[in-house]
Amino acid sequence: MDKRAIKFVLNGEQVEVYITPKMNLLTALREGIGVTSVKRSCERGDCGACTVILDGKAVNSCLVLAASIEGKTVTTIEGLGLPPNLHPLQEAFASLGATQCGFCTPGMILSAKALLDENLEVSVEDVKRALSGNLCRCTGYAKPVQAVLSAARTMRESASILSGTNVTRREKVSVVRTGTATGSQQEGGE
Amino acid sequence: MKKRGKGVAVCIYSQTITNAPNPCSAYVQVKEDGSAVIQTGACDLGQGSTTVITQMASEALGIDFGKITVHTADTETTPFDTGSVSSRLTYVAGKAVLAAIEEVKNVLFTTVARKLGVKPDRLICKDGKISYMYDPQKYMSFSQAAFEAHFVDRRLPHGKGEYYPQNIPVDEYGQGEPSDTYYYHGTVAEVEVDTETGEVDVLKLFALVDCGRAINPMMVEGQVEGGAIQALGWALREDTYPYCTGVTGASDQFNPDFRPISFSDYGIATAMDMPEMFASNVEIIEPEGPFGAKAAGEIVANTGAPAIINAIYNAVGVRIRDLPATPEKILRGLKAG
Numbered sequence: 001m002d003k004r005a006i007k008f009v010l011n012g013e014q015v016e017v018y019i020t021p022k023m024n025l026l027t028a029l030r031e032g033i034g035v036t037s038v039k040r041s042c043e044r045g046d047c048g049a050c051t052v053i054l055d056g057k058a059v060n061s062c063l064v065l066a067a068s069i070e071g072k073t074v075t076t077i078e079g080l081g082l083p084p085n086l087h088p089l090q091e092a093f094a095s096l097g098a099t100q101c102g103f104c105t106p107g108m109i110l111s112a113k114a115l116l117d118e119n120l121e122v123s124v125e126d127v128k129r130a131l132s133g134n135l136c137r138c139t140g141y142a143k144p145v146q147a148v149l150s151a152a153r154t155m156r157e158s159a160s161i162l163s164g165t166n167v168t169r170r171e172k173v174s175v176v177r178t179g180t181a182t183g184s185q186q187e188g189g190e
Numbered sequence: 191m192k193k194r195g196k197g198v199a200v201c202i203y204s205q206t207i208t209n210a211p212n213p214c215s216a217y218v219q220v221k222e223d224g225s226a227v228i229q230t231g232a233c234d235l236g237q238g239s240t241t242v243i244t245q246m247a248s249e250a251l252g253i254d255f256g257k258i259t260v261h262t263a264d265t266e267t268t269p270f271d272t273g274s275v276s277s278r279l280t281y282v283a284g285k286a287v288l289a290a291i292e293e294v295k296n297v298l299f300t301t302v303a304r305k306l307g308v309k310p311d312r313l314i315c316k317d318g319k320i321s322y323m324y325d326p327q328k329y330m331s332f333s334q335a336a337f338e339a340h341f342v343d344r345r346l347p348h349g350k351g352e353y354y355p356q357n358i359p360v361d362e363y364g365q366g367e368p369s370d371t372y373y374y375h376g377t378v379a380e381v382e383v384d385t386e387t388g389e390v391d392v393l394k395l396f397a398l399v400d401c402g403r404a405i406n407p408m409m410v411e412g413q414v415e416g417g418a419i420q421a422l423g424w425a426l427r428e429d430t431y432p433y434c435t436g437v438t439g440a441s442d443q444f445n446p447d448f449r450p451i452s453f454s455d456y457g458i459a460t461a462m463d464m465p466e467m468f469a470s471n472v473e474i475i476e477p478e479g480p481f482g483a484k485a486a487g488e489i490v491a492n493t494g495a496p497a498i499i500n501a502i503y504n505a506v507g508v509r510i511r512d513l514p515a516t517p518e519k520i521l522r523g524l525k526a527g
Contacts, residue, residue, distance in 0.1 A: 042452060042453050044452055046452050046453040046454040047453050096408075097408040097409055097411070097412045098412075099236070100236040100237065100238070100409075100412060100413075100416065101235055101236030101237075102236055103236075127461075128461040128462055128464065129461075129462065131460075131461040132460045132461045132462045133460075134461070135453055135458050135460060136416075137416070137420060137458070138236060138412075138416045139412055139415060139416050140412075140415035140416040140417070140418055140419030140420070140464065140467070140469075141415075141419060141460075141461040141464045142412075142415040142419075142464060142467055142469070143412050143415065144461075145461065145464070
């Protein structure tokens with residue numbers, strides 16, 4: 001087996017890993033570096049459990065050749081934050097009950113992060129489309145969508161505080177518990 | 191032309207394993223600083239058993255959530271549980287943990303009764319204190335009570351509990367008590383059927399579970415939402431035929447060459463399939479349940495599919511008798527008139 005080393009940036013750090021020619025990025029991350037938060041599931045691009053952010057785009061790491069990422073930037077869920085310093089997306093998923101078995105969660109949050117990095121003014125439809133490549137059997141997608149909308153709101157408020165244009169008291173976002181009207185055009189939560 | 195229809199379905203479901211002994215057990219220790227450790231075989235796969243056990247222990251002991259540590263599902267060290275199956279853990283593990291906590295309270299109440307000069311059965315645990323029920327000013331802090339039990343009264347506030355659900359099998363007349371209790375679920379579905387393409391759009395799903403007391407309403411809601419989407423997948427998308435049925439040979443109804451081999455051809459519902467949903471629970475307290483709880487487990491996937499099928503019938507008069515309700519089957523039904 002002819003192994004060679006590739007270097008890339010993982011969660012802000014330079015890393016090096018030995019790969020073989022046919023190895024996918026999923027295997028390089030899990031077995032090569034030990035980042036098991038990236039999940040192996042269908043390994044054919046159907047389920048999204050292996051999602052990582054590669055140079056700003058959410059991709060299925062099972063479909064990316066490890067050899068092709070020399071010099072590129074990869075983000076896994078650890079790159080968003082580790083307890084107790086959680087990213088608003090992680091905080092929202094945890095506190096709104098958007099994670100049950102948790103297997104799809106890292107991939108879902110990374111898909112959402114890629115979306116919010118491009119656009120914070122997201123609608124319910126935008127979020128559903130961004131998550132459409134992440135299959136989940138437990139949650140029915142309702143609370144994950146609410147969590148992404150909630151995180152987007154938190155991030156918009158932080159952005160406006162930082163930019164000084166709008167001084168608002170930062171409140172903990174809560175979601176109306178009496179129903180889940182996620183199909184409506186308004187954001188599903190307040 | 192698009193036609194709308196509504197359909198409803200309800201079900202009753204047993205909980206706990208109905209034909210075999212299936213106990214759960216737990217050890218509870220209250221430490222000398224007033225924190226608590228629970229050990230139980232009950233395994234949380236993400237359904238939330240550890241969360242509800244912690245909530246129930248917090249309520250029963252009157253101490254903060256953060257003071258309780260739960261160790262689960264370690265065959266070396268945790269006491270027996272049958273498994274995370276049959277929607278049993280909230281009920282069975284809950285009762286086992288509460289039984290263990292009764293033994294713990296016996297020890298702590300003996301200490302507090304001595305200290306306050308009152309009868310132990312007049313004490314309650316609440317807000318980190320063990321107080322006299324007729325005069326809240328007479329109390330000991332929970333941590334002080336734990337300390338004095340250890341080092342003054344020389345009794346450790348440890349307890350063990352177990353619970354075996356009843357399994358009285360049904361006799362030849364179908365009479366018996368296979369389950370402690372039953373729980374219920376219902377869905378109302380509103381759909382829109384396109385009479386030219388046979389496609390079904392699920393507009394709204396209302397789903398409710400009667401889980402007894404909802405120990406964690408947010409998690410119950412999440413469970414009902416998950417079941418609703420799984421049911422939508424069964425009703426409209428997921429197809430294994432003829433992969434699982436063993437039928438060979440062509441027929442005008444089924445394609446024998448179809449072999450679903452991946453999530454994309456099996457057709458699991460995605461976020462794009464999620465309709466407007468209202469998911470919640472009705473709370474009818476179960477007298478036998480821990481804090482009145484029953485279960486909110488597998489049942490949530492039961493009534494969504496029949497509700498959607500009934501809604502299709504209400505919309506266009508086509509009765510689908512095998513799932514999924516594909517556009518081809520609906521168009522065939524419409525043509526047959």
